[in-house]
Amino acid sequence: MEKHTYQTGIIGNCSYIAHVHKNTNITWLCWPRFDSSFVFGSMLDTKKGGEFSIAPSSAYTSKQYYLENTNILCTEITTESGRYKVTDFAPRFQQFERYFKPLMLIRKVQLLEGNPHIKIKCQPVYDYGKSELEVIRGSNHIEYTGCGEKIRLSTNAPLSYILEDQYFILKDTLYLFLTFGEPLEGPIQTTADRFLNQTTSYWRTWIKRSSIGDFYQEQVIRSALALKIHQYEDTGAIIAASTTSLPEFPGSGRNWDYRFCWLRDTYYVINALHHIGHFEETEKYFDYITDISFEEGLRYQPLYSISRQKNLVEKIADHLEGYLGNGPVRIGNQAYEHIQNDIYGQALISLLPLYTDHRFVFSERKDSASLVEVALRRIEHTIDEVDAGIWEFRNSAYLHCYSNLFQWAGCSAAAKIARTINDEALEEKAVSLMKRAAKHIEDCYDPVRKVYTHAVGSPHLDASTLQLIMMNYLDPQSERAKNHLIALENELKTPNGLFYRYLHADDFGKPETTFLICAFWYVEALACVGRVDDAIREFEKLMKYANHLMLFSEDVDEETGSQWGNFPQAYSHVGLMNAAYRISNKLNRPLYL
The missing domain is CATH 1.50.10.10 (Glycosyltransferase)
Incomplete structure (x- = not known):
């Protein structure tokens, strides 16, 4: 029998844990608590578990690693047409004399080389895959309703391509904020980079x-x-x-x-x-x-x-x-x-x-x-x-x-x-x-x-x-x-x-x-x-x-x-x-x- 190993890493902030597969998909994420229903659960059912992936259009190889001494995970995808990196993290740092640890998953998609052809798919579910959520388009976000709280994807990526399940060429750095309950209030790019820097600093200080x-x-x-x-x-x-x-x-x-x-x-x-x-x-x-x-x-x-x-x-x-x-x-x-x-x-x-x-x-x-x-x-x-x-x-x-x-x-x-x-x-x-x-x-x-x-x-x-x-x-x-x-x-x-x-x-x-x-x-x-x-x-x-x-x-x-x-x-x-x-x-x- 071939050796079986789990092809995922985890990110988290002491409010939630998400599993990120080498293929970029979030295969497991329970919100609002560790023991709540999964929002993404393809680990247990590939059809009913939803999906949140940033996948290429052709054959690829994948390299996955943590930023040193952090719980911040990087996944590099290499295809014939180009190479890109997805950085996934759960924000955690001190703010207003307490830890900021929101129900927020941030994904940063960076072009490394060439012209990779990618598709962003975000299809959360609830009630352990029994409930498909209603999709509502906003000005710079997509809202998913039907689980008691609002799940929102705020991004600078083209919403039409996400909603219509289309591939497009990655040209600039993209940011994706997925939130449960309280949505992102603030600029996308500067907030993501600030949160990334502060979260990196938090984990490295914790290890020191x-x-x-x-x-x-x-x-x-x-x-x-x-x-x-x-x-x-x-x-x-x-x-x-x-x-x-x-x-x-x-x-x-x-x-x-x-x-x-x-x-x-x-x-x-x-x-x-x-x-x-x-x-x-x-x-x-x-x-x-x-x-x-x-x-x-x-x-x-x-x-x-x-x-x-x-x-x-x-x-x-x-x-x-x-x-x-x-x-x-x-x-x-x-x-x-x-x-x-x-x-x-x-x-x-x-x-x-x-x-x-x-x-x-x-x-x-x-x-x-x-x-x-x-x-x-x-x-x-x-x-x-x-x-x-x-x-x-x-x-x-x-x-x-x-x-x-x-x-x-x-x-x-x-x-x-x-x-x-x-x-x-x-x-x-x-x-x-x-x-x-x-x-x-x-x-x-x-x-x-x-x-x-x-x-x-x-x-x-x-x-x-x-x-x-x-x-x-x-x-x-x-x-x-x-x-x-x-x-x-x-x-x-x-x-x-x-x-x-x-x-x-x-x-x-x-x-x-x-x-x-x-x-x-x-x-x-x-x-x-x-x-x-x-x-x-x-x-x-x-x-x-x-x-x-x-x-x-x-x-x-x-x-x-x-x-x-x-x-x-x-x-x-x-x-x-x-x-x-x-x-x-x-x-x-x-x-x-």
Whole structure:
């Protein structure tokens, strides 16, 4: 089978994310929120998904790249008749003492050489492709109505050619502003160039203020930039991916909507942001988590919407063909109903830097004791309970090693916080619960194979138990940690350095692709136990699984190296950032501030 990679890059401004294909088409864009209907969705249906392209009339080659250290994407198209460049970006910069991040997509089309013959096609849709919008021509714009808000294309390109679907020769630089709700008010050319310069400056300053070591620095920078725009700044939530229903492998039916915020990944995301020194994003995410903490009873959901909505009912959009014909297309995610007991510990660990890192002023947290106490009550309520686990098994429940590990780690964090705020009773309760969680973890140990299995009473192995080493439940220098790692790599590691989550059958049969973040966890575990040369070698192997823009998917096919699953996967990039940080620390590489 031919290797499959996603042929798109992403742009965004923490209000929205758009996917730009190498053929110049915007293949995915949801407005007004990450989890709204797509305005352009040809990624999931080439007929009903609409189109926004600047395509040539004849055969062409394409080159796509980011402006260095930005989320601004350039696509160069070369044909026999000429060459042109499309620069796509979402404006983001400081204005009037706040961030300007409108629902506005700007496309700058520049002539580079010759007389290219191009056609601009702009056909937005709504209600996941069920609604074709009414087209109204203005003096220097085209308006599209029928989705509750006005979508407007303001441009200096000939409107007649766009409306009549005609090719024309590109002679001058063209600018296209597509807006949702509030239209462009101002001159087209000077506004576009000003916004481009200010957005370029914003992203480059953001990177300059990041603490990133020199180990694979370029890849870490790209991952940091990708992670940044997966945060919905209005609430602080960070989504798993901007897409829905890109299959884990062809014909699998494992097509999930990832446009939500999973609490199970809180610790990893906070770690990645903390490592690069970005506290603004960390605190916004913290506020999102704590708002959930105070609202809920004894249970969290595994995931919430970006505005903390709970009801994420999963529906099938059966009118859409799916990615490359792979249905079903799912809107919403049934996993919100699942029981996942690791999430209480994840939330507690995410609070720890606020008390142990002196760059945060913990005395400002007036709610410290009550917040920790509530979290511990939730752990106490669920600590002996079976759950769906990190991988969200839909029809089976176990007493998972991973869930108890994060309950243990959360209680450890709670004990440290309690000591910081001088609350002895809270510390005593946290330590008591740590011991109960540890008992369940030890019940997963197989002394014959010298490995921790994925759940009490189960023989199966699971990559999530690599975290026993990274969370320091197992002393990384101990024989038990080293033997556990060897057993996992012998069973779950592939010859090409990838890692399966598990190999036993689940609700959909046996997994056929590897899960990329597990491979990065493996790299971290190698570094932790002192196998630094192995960690570097395995990290370098993983770099070839990026697409042409250093963007990573959720899943990778071991045989072909194909990318599958939702793309780009924020947590794959988090895994890369944390693995690189772990190796840098072992190498004592300098940080460039």
